Structures are given as structure tokens and as C-alpha cells.
Amino acid sequence: MKVGTVIVGSGVAATAVAQRLLADNPQASVLILEAGVRVKTKDFGLWEQYMLTRQTPYEQYTDLPYPQRDFPGENTSAGGTDMPLNGARVFAYGGSTLHWGGWAFRLKPEDFHLRSNTGEGIDWPFDYDELEPFYCRAEHHLAVSGDSRDPLLKRSRDYPFREFPFTLMDRPIADGLKKLDFDFGHLPIARRGVSGEPSRHAPCQTTGTCKYCPFGARYAACNYLDDFIEWNDWPGLSVRLGAIVDRIITDGKRRVKGVTFWDRETGASQDVEADRVIVAAGTIESAKLLQRSVSDDWRNGLGNNHDLVGRYLVTHPYFTFEGLLPANPLRLQAEMDFPTLVSRHFDSEPQQAAGKYVLVSPPDAVGFRLADSLQKGQSRAEIDAALTGRNGVQIHGMIEVFGRHYNRVTVAKEANGKVKYNRVGIPMTQVEYTKDPDFDQRMKDVEAQVGEILKAMDAPPTGTKSLSWRADHAASVCRMSSREQDGVVDADLRVHGIDNLYVISNAVFPNIGAINPTLTLTALAIRLGDHLNAGGGV
Ligand SMILES: Cc1cc2nc3c(=O)[nH]c(=O)nc-3n(C[C@H](O)[C@H](O)[C@H](O)COP(=O)(O)OP(=O)(O)OC[C@H]3O[C@@H](n4cnc5c(N)ncnc54)[C@H](O)[C@@H]3O)c2cc1C
Ligand code: SF4
Known part of the structure; x- marks a missing residue:
């Protein structure tokens, strides 16, 4: 199989990039590979079930609940402070926006200058003014209700x-x-209000049960992807569920040529060739995918010559x-x-x-x-x-x-060196964190x-x-930097040293400020879409 762009993951980051790419190039071929499966949304039966039992339909696709966290659960822990992954991610179509709260803050100007202001971490390669127009577009993408004054x-x-x-x-x-x-x-919150514009999405009816929204008024990436597909906006967009990307395939040192994935149902392995690969697998899995994609030129994993992939973990x-x-x-x-x-x-x-x-x-x-x-x-x-x-x-x-070099995520292994797999079929995580x-x-x-x-x-x-x-806002493990020796991706989110491999995730934030990350993530995804549309990565 050969496509123009392959995107790993189907969360908000993947959805925003795909939309940008296709809006400008309706004929482009974009394949989204998602490890999880579909969770039914916008369903009144499920809503009533939630009202009576307080159980949400996506719960079975989150990390295992505490205290089953340790093997054979989701992650092993090392270090002095327990940073559990339980409940922090959803492995399903639409990713973690199935259960997010929708709080949609912007970072503040000083957040882009952490190093200059405090001596901690590194500065962002650009400032608030550069991201401001993308914040506006992200607020419209996520349908944010907020106080413009x-x-x-x-x-x-x-x-x-x-x-x-x-x-x-x-x-x-x-x-x-x-x-x-x-x-x-x-x-500010990503709940659609009422407008005079025609819309495919219902406005918030303030039922107040947002852990399960029966209308789709609270943004969830799967509802948008469904719309793109059901309205046949772009015939070149396809989504394959139950596809666990195992590694990224390189083509010499400076290029990648696709990915290898496992079909969850059949266990069969398949290669997809692509002109560009975009990793949007969430903070933890994006880092782990780069780490395990080793080649002769990248013996420690892609973009990991300076041993920074997986490091500087924060939440x-x-x-x-x-x-x-x-x-x-x-x-x-x-x-x-x-x-x-x-x-x-x-x-x-x-x-x-x-x-x-x-x-x-x-x-x-x-x-x-x-x-x-x-x-x-x-x-x-x-x-x-x-x-x-x-x-x-x-x-x-x-x-x-603040991020510390010793705080990191890696693939969890058994004493004999064998990789452990979680119930989705993804290699399990070792979290090393000390406050x-x-x-x-x-x-x-x-x-x-x-x-x-x-x-x-x-x-x-x-x-x-x-x-x-809890690792709800896990970030920084593939941080963005101007210089290769300081981070994993450059200001365009391209992996340092590889022309056509990108990461879009909270993993790229040099620091996360004090606020929830997803509006900034969406702004970065839209900015990445513009970069790709201008010919980036081909
Ligand atoms: C309880 C909770 C509440 C939250 N509330 C807020 C909030 O109010 N505001 C806010 O800004 N943020 C909030 N967040 C954080 C928010 O959910 C994330 O920032 C956001 O959803 C991340 O999006 P993403 O697309 O990067 O990753 P995800 O949405 O996690 O998507 C990654 C996708 O990649 C898939 N995947 C992973 N590995 C592979 C692989 N190897 N192959 C194929 N697919 C793979 C996963 O199954 C997943 O679907 C909250 C988080 C939690 C846990
Ligand atoms: S309609 Fe509004 S208040 Fe009700 S569940 Fe959906 S987003 Fe929440």
C-alpha cells in the first residue's frame, strides 16, 4: 500500500493536521492508523445508561484503573514519585478527547521564554505572537466558548x-x-454554542453530563473524523482502526519511507509506504514509537542521537x-x-x-x-x-x-529483556519520575x-x-528546540535530522505552563498543516 501521508493516531492532533492537509489539497491521500477501535458516541441509549450507572462507554479503552496499574496492567514505575498512566489516555478512535474536560486555555507570553526568564528548561523556538493567529484558528476548530473581552x-x-x-x-x-x-x-471551554452559521454539530444544551455528551457538542475528534468521512469531504482520507504501528521504516539516514503495523484482529503485519510520516500517538506512545524504530543509522531510535527521546517528562x-x-x-x-x-x-x-x-x-x-x-x-x-x-x-x-533529564518514559521489559505488551497490544511503558x-x-x-x-x-x-x-497532561518527551542537541523536533515539528518525519503531540512542548495543553496542541497541529501544505516534508 502507498499513500501520501500516514498519520499515527486519531486524536485531536491527528484530526486537526488531517483537516488542514485535506482542506488545501482535497485530492491528497491521507491514511490514519489507529490502534484502538470505535466507541459509539452521540447515542441517547448510552447517555441514559451513563446517567443511571455513571459508566462511560470508553472506560474499557483507558489505561487500567489503579491498583492494577503494575504489570499486567498499563505501566511499571521507577523513580521516587508515582506518576500513574491509569485513566490518563484513551486508546480508541478519537483518542483522549473522548474523555477530556474541554478546558481550552492559551499559554501566556512568558511561557515561551522559560529559560530566559528562569534559567529552567529551554525557550520555545518562537513566541506567543507567532502562535496567536493559530490559537484563534484552534478556538474555531474546537468550537470554544469564551470571553473575548x-x-x-x-x-x-x-x-x-x-x-x-x-x-x-x-x-x-x-x-x-x-x-x-x-x-x-x-x-474557556470547547463546548459549541449557538451561532447563526449552518453547522454539522449540535450546540451545547447544558445537560451537564459532559463525560458523555449525547449531542457531540463537547469536541471529540471522532465526531469530526466521522463527519469528514460520512459527508465524503475528501475521498483520499481513510482511517484504519485496530492498526498498531510497530515501527517507522527508514530510507537511509535522512528519510523515512513508511511504517509497519499489526492488525489487532488477525495479528498480521503489514507495511505502508508514505511520502511523509506524522506521529500523533499521544505523548507517551509517540516517544516510544521513535525509541523502538531503530535502524543502522539510528541505533538508539529515530531522532535519538542525543538520548533525548522520552526524557524531560512532565505532567x-x-x-x-x-x-x-x-x-x-x-x-x-x-x-x-x-x-x-x-x-x-x-x-x-x-x-x-x-x-x-x-x-x-x-x-x-x-x-x-x-x-x-x-x-x-x-x-x-x-x-x-x-x-x-x-x-x-x-x-x-x-x-x-519543570522537565528533568532523569524523568523519562521507555518501553517496559521483563527481567529477561522481553518486551511486555498491554491489552491493546502496544508495548507497555516504564515511567521513571522523581519530583x-x-x-x-x-x-x-x-x-x-x-x-x-x-x-x-x-x-x-x-x-x-x-x-x-496522574499523567493526564504528560508532555515534553520529544521537546521542540532550535538546536538539535537540545531537543527532538525543530520549530516545524520535524524530527531533527530526518526530512519527512514529524511529531505532533503534547510531547513536543518544551514546557506546559500551568494550563491544560490541548488548545496549544491544536494550534501547533494547524500550524504544522500549513507547513506541510507549503511543501514541508516532501
Ligand atoms: C481525564 C482527562 C481530562 C482532560 N481534560 C482536558 C481538558 O479539559 N483540557 C485540555 O486541554 N486537555 C485535557 N486533557 C488532555 C487531553 O486529553 C490531551 O491533551 C489530548 O487529548 C491529546 O491528544 P493527542 O491527539 O495528542 O493524543 P490522544 O488523544 O491520546 O490520541 C493518540 C491516539 O494514538 C493512538 N495510538 C497510540 N499508539 C499507537 C500506535 N502505536 N499505533 C497506532 N495508534 C496508536 C491511541 O490509541 C490514541 O487514540 C485531559 C486528559 C484527561 C486524561
Ligand atoms: S450538551 Fe453541553 S453540557 Fe450537555 S453533555 Fe454536551 S457539552 Fe456537556
Whole structure:
């Protein structure tokens, strides 16, 4: 089989690149190879099932749940800090956007200059102004609802849809932030609003069950790929499911000529020839695919002459802190399953060297659950007392940590050197991660700061808190750099030293700032599409 471009993976990165390529070259041949299978979406039966059981249809395609994480589960761990992959990725058609929250932030200008500002890591090869027009296009691609008047960041185009209003539940946190004169705003989110334009996609109906959206209003890559295919937009686009790419085939040192994949059903191996190969397999699998694609010219794997593929692994530690509201006269309780208020006050240049962070008012900030009370058979008076009485209130957040050479992902092997495979048929992962020695002190500082906000909300901290290192935002393991000795891909996302091999994934971020990565990933994917359309890689 021979195609123009082969893309490994069918997540948002793959979908955005494919769309860009084909929109400009409708006759181009693009083959997407996806290890996972199809999960039914936009289905009311499944939605009702989710409502009653809280089980989502894609759960069986995520990494295994804790504590089955260790062999024969998804990953083995080494290093001092456990960074589990469980639940962090979906191996299915549409990839991890099947379960993402849709929070769609832009990085801030200082994030592109980490090295210059702090001495940590490396700078991006370009700055915010270069990416700004692509952010606008990404917001339209993902159908983001946001506040176009937010003065926080320079923008050249409005969001496609208006921001969601703050909920009543946001009120205590908003009051606390206001008292302290801390900035906050509307959380931008990839949920389609209503517009006068004809659209193939339904707008959000605010049912609030976004872990399973019955309308497809919350962006999921598979819905877009389905549309391209069902509307026959581009006959040259094809998607092959259950195709596990095993290695990339080289053609001398500077070129690749295709990939070898396994058919999950039959176990048969097949080669596909391509003019260009784009690796969009998610952070962890993109690095592992380069690592295992060894050749005489690339004995440590493609683009790995400097031993950087898989290294500088980071994610966002996700924290929660609780305070106690003495009373809840407004009868606050969760209105929707997504947040509407964010504070980026500490996601700022002065905080960058210590680790910047964002604070979010979670959708269930106040602990009261009407459904739980009803299920317990409580009387109306009991429910009323529980609702209006003392209630826990939470603030959530994410903090930036910096890449370290010793933190990395590799293929997990048994003692005899044999590769282990996960239940999808992909080689299993070894995660080696150790947090920085000063991280715990930084979290104490964050706790003290959030404590001040809770006090300003008249909800003194209870000491109840949590911290998760889960790899939802794993990044940087194929980082982008101007110089070959500093990274794996160049500013065009081309693997250093190979003319027609690209990586598009959170893996290419030199650093991830304090915010969720997918809007930036989509902006980079659109930028890559433009580069390819201008003749890149052929
Ligand atoms: C619970 C959760 C909530 C999240 N919420 C947000 C949010 O609100 N905002 C945000 O910005 N980000 C969020 N994220 C992160 C977001 O999901 C990712 O940034 C994004 O989906 C990554 O897209 P991708 O296309 O790079 O990779 P993926 O979507 O992971 O796609 C990679 C695809 O490649 C396939 N694949 C892997 N290896 C191979 C192989 N060898 N051969 C063939 N196919 C292969 C996989 O099956 C997968 O389908 C969240 C993540 C989690 C876990
Ligand atoms: S709130 Fe909107 S995005 Fe979420 S499930 Fe309902 S319609 Fe879908």
C-alpha cells in the first residue's frame, strides 16, 4: 500500500493536521492508523445508561484503573514519585478527547521564554505572537466558548462562541478573590454554542453530563473524523482502526519511507509506504514509537542521537483544598458538570521560577449532593438542614513543574529483556519520575495562599486536601528546540535530522505552563498543516 501521508493516531492532533492537509489539497491521500477501535458516541441509549450507572462507554479503552496499574496492567514505575498512566489516555478512535474536560486555555507570553526568564528548561523556538493567529484558528476548530473581552491575553479574533455565565456555585470563590483583589475570569471551554452559521454539530444544551455528551457538542475528534468521512469531504482520507504501528521504516539516514503495523484482529503485519510520516500517538506512545524504530543509522531510535527521546517528562500535579462554609443560605449545589470560573492570578511571570499555577472553582465546589440525600431516604427537613447548613467548599488547581533529564518514559521489559505488551497490544511503558526536592515546600506555599482565599470566602481551611500526579497532561518527551542537541523536533515539528518525519503531540512542548495543553496542541497541529501544505516534508 502507498499513500501520501500516514498519520499515527486519531486524536485531536491527528484530526486537526488531517483537516488542514485535506482542506488545501482535497485530492491528497491521507491514511490514519489507529490502534484502538470505535466507541459509539452521540447515542441517547448510552447517555441514559451513563446517567443511571455513571459508566462511560470508553472506560474499557483507558489505561487500567489503579491498583492494577503494575504489570499486567498499563505501566511499571521507577523513580521516587508515582506518576500513574491509569485513566490518563484513551486508546480508541478519537483518542483522549473522548474523555477530556474541554478546558481550552492559551499559554501566556512568558511561557515561551522559560529559560530566559528562569534559567529552567529551554525557550520555545518562537513566541506567543507567532502562535496567536493559530490559537484563534484552534478556538474555531474546537468550537470554544469564551470571553473575548478578557484583557488577560492579546487576541486578534473573538472566540467563536460566548462565554458560559458564572454559576451560583462560583459566588463564594468569586467573592473571596474579589476581596483579595485577585484576578479571575470565565473558563474557556470547547463546548459549541449557538451561532447563526449552518453547522454539522449540535450546540451545547447544558445537560451537564459532559463525560458523555449525547449531542457531540463537547469536541471529540471522532465526531469530526466521522463527519469528514460520512459527508465524503475528501475521498483520499481513510482511517484504519485496530492498526498498531510497530515501527517507522527508514530510507537511509535522512528519510523515512513508511511504517509497519499489526492488525489487532488477525495479528498480521503489514507495511505502508508514505511520502511523509506524522506521529500523533499521544505523548507517551509517540516517544516510544521513535525509541523502538531503530535502524543502522539510528541505533538508539529515530531522532535519538542525543538520548533525548522520552526524557524531560512532565505532567501537572492536580491539587484540591477544602474550606468549611458555616452556612449555605443560597442553597448552592452543583449545577453543571463543568467549571465556569478560573483564576490565573498566580499563572504569572513573577510566579514562573517557583512554579506558576491556576485555580478553578470546580463544578461541585460545595459538597452537598441532592442525589445522595434522596438515595439515603432523607426527609425534606433533613435535606433542607444538610443543604443550608455547614458545607465543605473546594478550590482545585494545577501547577507547573519543570522537565528533568532523569524523568523519562521507555518501553517496559521483563527481567529477561522481553518486551511486555498491554491489552491493546502496544508495548507497555516504564515511567521513571522523581519530583523536585523543593516541590513539597512549593505546595506548602500554594496551600497557604489558597488558605488565604478560603478565609476571605469565610470558609476557613479544614486541612482536607489531595494531590494527583496522574499523567493526564504528560508532555515534553520529544521537546521542540532550535538546536538539535537540545531537543527532538525543530520549530516545524520535524524530527531533527530526518526530512519527512514529524511529531505532533503534547510531547513536543518544551514546557506546559500551568494550563491544560490541548488548545496549544491544536494550534501547533494547524500550524504544522500549513507547513506541510507549503511543501514541508516532501
Ligand atoms: C481525564 C482527562 C481530562 C482532560 N481534560 C482536558 C481538558 O479539559 N483540557 C485540555 O486541554 N486537555 C485535557 N486533557 C488532555 C487531553 O486529553 C490531551 O491533551 C489530548 O487529548 C491529546 O491528544 P493527542 O491527539 O495528542 O493524543 P490522544 O488523544 O491520546 O490520541 C493518540 C491516539 O494514538 C493512538 N495510538 C497510540 N499508539 C499507537 C500506535 N502505536 N499505533 C497506532 N495508534 C496508536 C491511541 O490509541 C490514541 O487514540 C485531559 C486528559 C484527561 C486524561
Ligand atoms: S453540557 Fe453541553 S457539552 Fe456537556 S453533555 Fe450537555 S450538551 Fe454536551
